[in-house]
Amino acid sequence: MTVMYNRVALIGLGLIASSLFWAMKRGGLAGETVGYARSAATRDTARNIGLCDRICDSVADAVADADLVILCVPVGAMDAVAAEIGPLLKTGAVVSDVGSVKRAVIDAVSPHIPDGVHFIPAHPLAGTEQSGPESGFAELFDNRWCLLTPNGADAAEVAKLRTYWEALGSNVDEMDADHHDLVLAVTSHTPHLIAYTMVGVADDLSRVSESEVVQFSATGFRDFTRIAASDPTMWRDVFLNNKDATLEILGRFTEELFALQRAIRQGDGDLLHDYFTRTRSIRRGIIEAGQDTDAPNFGRYPKP
Numbered sequence: 502m503t504v505m506y507n508r509v510a511l512i513g514l515g516l517i518a519s520s521l522f523w524a525m526k527r528g529g530l531a532g533e534t535v536g537y538a539r540s541a542a543t544r545d546t547a548r549n550i551g552l553c554d555r556i557c558d559s560v561a562d563a564v565a566d567a568d569l570v571i572l573c574v575p576v577g578a579m580d581a582v583a584a585e586i587g588p589l590l591k592t593g594a595v596v597s598d599v600g601s602v603k604r605a606v607i608d609a610v611s612p613h614i615p616d617g618v619h620f621i622p623a624h625p626l627a628g629t630e631q632s633g634p635e636s637g638f639a640e641l642f643d644n645r646w647c648l649l650t651p652n653g654a655d656a657a658e659v660a661k662l663r664t665y666w667e668a669l670g671s672n673v674d675e676m677d678a679d680h681h682d683l684v685l686a687v688t689s690h691t692p693h694l695i696a697y698t699m700v701g702v703a704d705d706l707s708r709v710s711e712s713e714v715v716q717f718s719a720t721g722f723r724d725f726t727r728i729a730a731s732d733p734t735m736w737r738d739v740f741l742n743n744k745d746a747t748l749e750i751l752g753r754f755t756e757e758l759f760a761l762q763r764a765i766r767q768g769d770g771d772l773l774h775d776y777f778t779r780t781r782s783i784r785r786g787i788i789e790a791g792q793d794t795d796a797p798n799f800g801r802y803p804k805p
């Protein structure tokens with residue numbers, strides 16, 4: 502139990518902020534944690550469930566004297582929130598965020614950060630399809646990656662934030678923001694779009710076949726429906742703010758899809774078999790690296 506920052510302010514009280522609070526409480530990482538949410542209803546819920554040591558009714562109260570301010574709002578709201586808090590930050594404070602996109606957040610937030618305040622963007626690769634203050638839990642970040650995109654920030658403050666995320670349970674790496682956005686377009690953003698699309702297709706179909714789509718959902722489709730239940734505002738903002746990388750990956754995806762479509766039409770079993778053999782090896786690589794915490798036998802890899 503080591504206090505790392507005397508006062509931490511969480512702005513936007515949803516899944517990630519509430520998980521941060523519970524994880525900080527578990528580790529005793531903050532002297533005091535204060536929270537602010539835009540809507541009075543969210544602030545009331547937060548108070549009722551004991552989220553944060555204090556919930557403030559104004560963002561000014563929340564960031565006053567804060568040593569670490571973490572922006573936990575949708576990516577599209579970062580600009581407005583940063584503009585509001587910029588003039589209120591104390592010298593020496595660290596501002597960070599948890600947004601799923603990094604370059605657009607850096608461009609939106611940096612102009613509002615005064616001299617003497619350190620801005621260190623971060624992205625925990627951990628989440629669920631749930632949102633809101635009641636959805637958080639202390640274990641969310643355990644054994645998950647958190648990527649920092651320091652963008653030239655003070656090395657000592659970056660090292661401290663790294664230690665903070667490690668104390669929250671994460672593995673931490675540093676990356677260039679553009680590279681982050683491309684990697685996440687491949688591993689998270691485009692897969693979410695595909696899930697949204699597939700569930701949309703099934704929804705159109707279910708109008709024809711009544712409830713069969715729901716009744717006979719196989720595991721793969723169930724996973725798609727879970728992902729497609731994610732917060733619409735958050736995901737709208739991800740695509741609007743990681744436009745180039747997702748369009749690039751989506752272009753490649755549709756080309757491959759057309760190639761597979763042609764193979765099915767032409768009965769080209771060799772092409773399909775070769776393709777599926779290649780993709781299977783990628784899955785095995787992930788499991789052997791110990792990265793698949795959802796696998797039924799997670800914890801038993803890598804094999805002795």
Ligand SMILES: NC(=O)C1=CN([C@@H]2O[C@H](COP(=O)(O)OP(=O)(O)OC[C@H]3O[C@@H](n4cnc5c(N)ncnc54)[C@H](O)[C@@H]3O)[C@@H](O)[C@H]2O)C=CC1
Nearest residue numbers: 513514515516517573574575576578600601628629632633
């Ligand atoms: N949900 C997930 O699985 C993950 C989300 N993230 C990122 O974390 C951030 C927060 O996501 P969640 O906690 O899941 O969202 P959430 O929807 O649970 O909570 C977001 C909070 O921000 C507030 N908010 C929205 N617009 C606002 C505005 N203009 N001004 C002030 N407050 C505003 C909402 O009222 C809510 O309290 C997003 O940037 C998202 O990209 C990062 C990793 C995983």
Ligand SMILES: O=C(O)C(=O)Cc1ccc(O)cc1
Nearest residue numbers: 601625626627628629630689
């Ligand atoms: O729920 C899931 O499967 C996720 O993929 C969670 C998630 C969503 C957004 C992120 O930026 C990081 C992780």
